Amino acid sequence: MVIGSVRHRGLRGLLENDSPRFLKQDLAARVRNILTALVLADDIDELIAQAPTGWRVHRLTGDRRNVWSVSVSGNWRITFEEQGGAVEHLDLEDYH
Numbered sequence: 001m002v003i004g005s006v007r008h009r010g011l012r013g014l015l016e017n018d019s020p021r022f023l024k025q026d027l028a029a030r031v032r033n034i035l036t037a038l039v040l041a042d043d044i045d046e047l048i049a050q051a052p053t054g055w056r057v058h059r060l061t062g063d064r065r066n067v068w069s070v071s072v073s074g075n076w077r078i079t080f081e082e083q084g085g086a087v088e089h090l091d092l093e094d095y096h
Helices: 009-017 025-040 044-050
Strands: 067-073 076-083 086-094
Touching (some): 025 076
Antiparallel strands (some): 076 086
């Protein structure tokens, strides 16, 4: 999938420069794996099919029902919107 926009500067640094500088060190390896899977997937269905169970890929509910979530660790999630086959508003957040 094509990454259209990135909100989190740590994710942007990892995608553009392969630099985990602005990420928590204990999250960097898992975030890198998730981003790789996201970029290599043709669509959201392929990401869901190939994701390990622990990633818990799912769509959020309520006022964030257009947002997808992938578990990184503890309360940390990679969130994004899928729009026309592209990933928009990619973020790393603790939304709990």
